[in-house]
Amino acid sequence: MGRGVIIFCVKNFAVWLLIITSAVSIQAWIPLPLSATVKARIDSTTLFFSRYKTPLYHGGNEESYGPPAPAVDSRYYTYVEAPVQSSRSRDTKQPITLSRFLSDAVKENAELRDLESLFMGIQMACKTIASLVNRAGLVYSITEDIRDDITDGRFYSMKRLDHLSTVVLKNALKYTGKCEVLAPKSRLDNESPAQHQPGVLIAKSMDSNYVACLDPLDGSGNADASICTGTVFGVFEKETSTGISLWKKSREDRDRELVDSVLQPGKNMRAAGYCLYSSATVLVFTLGESVQGFTLDPQMQEFVLTHPDLTIPKRGSVYSCNEANSEGWDDAYNSYLRNLKTGKGETGKRYAHRYVGSMVGDIHRTLLYGGIFAYPADRLEHPDGNLQLLYKAAPMAYIVHTAGGKAIDGRSGSLLEVRPDRVHQKSPCFIGSYDDVSEWESYLSDNEGIYYKKGRD
Numbered sequence: 001m002g003r004g005v006i007i008f009c010v011k012n013f014a015v016w017l018l019i020i021t022s023a024v025s026i027q028a029w030i031p032l033p034l035s036a037t038v039k040a041r042i043d044s045t046t047l048f049f050s051r052y053k054t055p056l057y058h059g060g061n062e063e064s065y066g067p068p069a070p071a072v073d074s075r076y077y078t079y080v081e082a083p084v085q086s087s088r089s090r091d092t093k094q095p096i097t098l099s100r101f102l103s104d105a106v107k108e109n110a111e112l113r114d115l116e117s118l119f120m121g122i123q124m125a126c127k128t129i130a131s132l133v134n135r136a137g138l139v140y141s142i143t144e145d146i147r148d149d150i151t152d153g154r155f156y157s158m159k160r161l162d163h164l165s166t167v168v169l170k171n172a173l174k175y176t177g178k179c180e181v182l183a184p185k186s187r188l189d190n191e192s193p194a195q196h197q198p199g200v201l202i203a204k205s206m207d208s209n210y211v212a213c214l215d216p217l218d219g220s221g222n223a224d225a226s227i228c229t230g231t232v233f234g235v236f237e238k239e240t241s242t243g244i245s246l247w248k249k250s251r252e253d254r255d256r257e258l259v260d261s262v263l264q265p266g267k268n269m270r271a272a273g274y275c276l277y278s279s280a281t282v283l284v285f286t287l288g289e290s291v292q293g294f295t296l297d298p299q300m301q302e303f304v305l306t307h308p309d310l311t312i313p314k315r316g317s318v319y320s321c322n323e324a325n326s327e328g329w330d331d332a333y334n335s336y337l338r339n340l341k342t343g344k345g346e347t348g349k350r351y352a353h354r355y356v357g358s359m360v361g362d363i364h365r366t367l368l369y370g371g372i373f374a375y376p377a378d379r380l381e382h383p384d385g386n387l388q389l390l391y392k393a394a395p396m397a398y399i400v401h402t403a404g405g406k407a408i409d410g411r412s413g414s415l416l417e418v419r420p421d422r423v424h425q426k427s428p429c430f431i432g433s434y435d436d437v438s439e440w441e442s443y444l445s446d447n448e449g450i451y452y453k454k455g456r457d
């Protein structure tokens with residue numbers, strides 16, 4: 001009796017499974033007029049199968065997040081295989097990944113070969129930092145300051161996320177086996193603890209003259225509120241090479257030489273980029289000729305080309321700065337903004353104000369939509385603005401300039417001409433659409449003020 005029952009149940013289940021499977025496949029292509037109950041049964045079956053086909057969470061343990069999100073019914077969206085910009089052709093060519101883009105670039109220009117390994121390290125780090133940022137607060141407390149060991153004995157508070165990002169970036173660069181990485185210590189800069197960013201890294205390629213300066217997590221203070229943050233980097237060629245390996249010198253000499261090698265004006269950069277951690281993770285970089293944007297596909301865990309040959313609009317309609325400092329701003333800048341707000345500027349239209357308080361997010365929006373981002377100097381507490389030149393303002397200025405925009409410091413003309421004397425030196429910066437920055441530049445005069453026209457001693 002028992003054996004017969006088992007055979008009957010198995011046969012029955014097999015028939016049921018066959019009916020459901022064929023209904024699911026037919027239903028996916030030809031929406032049949034099925035009753036709600038049968039449709040619900042089909043959807044739950046689809047979900048059952050999809051659960052094991054495409055893991056819905058990366059890095060996290062599914063059980064810890066509760067049941068998986070319902071699979072989006074593929075009949076309600078069209079997933080374009082090719083990057084968005086070429087969706088006009090609606091072709092389904094394979095997405096161009098960052099790895100492939102870089103290997104193609106190296107085939108065309110062999111001297112970029114050493115940059116490729118640097119970028120592979122940065123790419124790996126950005127994927128990990130994106131995961132850390134997205135899970136911050138879930139798996140560890142980020143608001144807790146921690147005592148950081150990257151100091152000369154003095155205490156600098158760092159957010160845990162800052163520290164984790166620095167460690168991830170340092171290890172990823174070392175993992176390439178082609179980079180020597182240093183976290184410049186304050187004793188190499190006469191900076192006060194408040195101004196020193198212990199997380200900043202300097203990496204030297206072992207096989208070439210490339211040196212990079214990297215800010216692992218710009219705007220980390222915003223992470224507690226889940227506001228966008230970013231990684232920023234700029235790559236130079238060493239101006240003079242002693243030919244002797246850094247490691248044959250004393251620690252002090254090595255550090256000094258590595259620090260000196262990045263103290264160059266932004267115009268000397270060979271590459272620059274940022275990774276924005278927001279509703280999407282977007283890696284934007286330039287190798288000097290054009291600006292390319294890649295978006296991280298969370299399922300493939302690959303950066304896919306989504307913004308080929310990015311150019312900034314010649315003119316925008318948004319200004320971005322922290323107006324809380326306006327009482328300390330120069331009269332010239334305040335009258336420029338007053339005209340933008342009242343429609344008395346060159347366009348005759350009123351501008352909007354947008355300020356996230358996270359430089360990477362504010363400049364990424366400016367790059368895509370146009371306008372002007374600024375961190376001016378003020379007489380209140382930022383005599384040189386609040387952004388470090390070497391590893392924040394200059395790489396962003398280089399990217400925007402390469403995309404057809406403009407960047408000035410309001411004192412000596414182009415921001416890319418300014419050579420920093422110290423790693424953590426700050427500079428006023430005005431970065432954005434060519435016509436918008438030129439309009440602000442026309443307000444500069446020879447009057448005594450925080451800014452003046454280029455050429456004054």
Ligand SMILES: O=P(O)(O)OC[C@H]1O[C@](O)(COP(=O)(O)O)[C@@H](O)[C@@H]1O
Pocket residue numbers: 217218219220221322357358359360386
């Ligand atoms: O709060 P403020 O003075 O407007 O400064 C905001 C600026 O400071 C930053 O958050 C930099 O902060 P970090 O020094 O912590 O990286 C930028 O991202 C942002 O543009």
